[in-house]
Amino acid sequence: MKHGAGGEKMRQLLDSFVLAKFDKDVGDVPLSALDDSGIVDDLVLTIDGHTVKPLFFPGGDIGSLSVAGTINDVVVMGARPVALALGFVMEEGLDLEILERVTNSISKVSREAGVPIMTGDTKVVEKGAIDELVVTTAGIGVRSEALEHNFEVIGQYRQTDERWVRDSGLREGDKIIVTGTVGDHGIAVLSCREGYGFESDVVSDAQPLNKMIEKALRVGGIVAMKDPTRGGLANTLNEFGEKSGVGIQIEEGQIPMNPTVHAASEMLGIDPLEIGNEGKVVMGVLPEMADAVLECLRKTPEGVQSSIIGEATNEVKGVVMKTLVGGRRIVEPPIGDPIPRIC
């Protein structure tokens, strides 16, 4: 299970089986960069399989999750998502009411985000060959005015050849912003899972962030972006640091967190920074622009709880967190996933 969890184990699997076989260096953002999407001919392409269990959870379902997750993978490259494709694999005998609820949800989220479902594919397999329903979503995105503006602003402060927002764009001094509370999605899914069920007011944050990010790009100065899904904030920050070749220091007290998520994590013995999110972005922003971007984010419904949690610095190696009690701890990249099958 650890191979699919988004941490170090998955990286090893990708390295040995995927990257070794395919043309790693084709395109503007090649496969070898392991960004959230690939880019060729100025088109962003992404794909995401969803196997969340249960299919319905507080604040969302496999449908809303699929649409939000795929839109967000396009969005964090700085692109404007223009269309989605849906691939359903269903177990024979799947309750049609389930299918109806899921497609309703897909429809609603896609409409609200303004990103239409353009094509789809449906396969039915015999009972037992699959656990109810797997939804795989692909998305395409294109360059936008907001993205061009973002790089114009960056160009005023720093020389750059980049045309897309990459994991590798962070430089010393850049501020790290997270656009809201972390850990909600994983805890929400877990709270309703058989055998784990516990009372909780936490709902999933699964939501498309294209509108919020477009506004932030129009302020400008965003040099790196990633949605902290599998592996959570810990994985995202480590990928930023590793790909950008810079250390990152964050402050625990600045990380927005729902108290219930904090309590549930303690109870379950898992690190909330490693829990997957589905409606947050972590970004690196030019120090000169960080306050303006933060202010813009906080004015959006999706980003009200945005916070500057730290900065890129060569004074530390890897990712280091100043804890609430004044200590420091290394935030390691997660080895596996504390909560499997949440996306």
Next chain:
Amino acid sequence: MKHGAGGEKMRQLLDSFVLAKFDKDVGDVPLSALDDSGIVDDLVLTIDGHTVKPLFFPGGDIGSLSVAGTINDVVVMGARPVALALGFVMEEGLDLEILERVTNSISKVSREAGVPIMTGDTKVVEKGAIDELVVTTAGIGVRSEALEHNFEVIGQYRQTDERWVRDSGLREGDKIIVTGTVGDHGIAVLSCREGYGFESDVVSDAQPLNKMIEKALRVGGIVAMKDPTRGGLANTLNEFGEKSGVGIQIEEGQIPMNPTVHAASEMLGIDPLEIGNEGKVVMGVLPEMADAVLECLRKTPEGVQSSIIGEATNEVKGVVMKTLVGGRRIVEPPIGDPIPRIC
């Protein structure tokens, strides 16, 4: 199982659950057209889930099938495929040798076709939650010079507003070409399936057709195209006829078929015209250009056995076949799929 098989039952499912919910009429080739791909902003997007059983079969495997199938869905819109995205959902404990063979195969076919894998996603689910491996592939395509030329040629003979090759493009008198033998893929997969295993020299035709179709478009005059996958030739011809509002008459004696496929179909009591193919295209061509297109196709390695099998005509309703013995029979759209899980 019939819901996923590509016939009438699937159409009902799509109608009630998918089309009813989504924005049907966005884009140049909207979802409501149920073509092989959707088109928005001159970008072609397609997605395809693969659940073939067994994963390896004579002439191919789930990897080559995924790449070929997705490329071909882009190609039959007349587009040039530029990139693919791969979504793997794997069962925990899947033999890594299987994964290696599949990725090797994906790599090989993608390189030969010149269409790179740009991005991917991997999910692992617990043992029993999925039958070994599901591969979902998405592809994007763009307009090409060959496509522009095709419509210039069409414009010399017929007024048209179309810019893409659609299922609905057929008019009375247009010739129907199939680019090779039908039924091979389904029979090849079935021949090695547990409980069905029989001696057979049939290998799957799974192959990307982008190079062959580009050459044919450069001749020009292709008004409709579809790859006869699920539901086979019978389904494709019925979709052509229904969407174009014209009858189709074909001659049994002109349909290329491997004698073993013919014999196996008789033995199994299934109609070879309903068996899925993975390396063939059915096209409608202007009568004035049909011989030139046929000659071009026959010069390609993929299309050596191409044949003109009939034409669009208002003299019949639906799809009618003149049989070898001189009778006529209606070729109905398949209700289900004679061989499940072949793609």
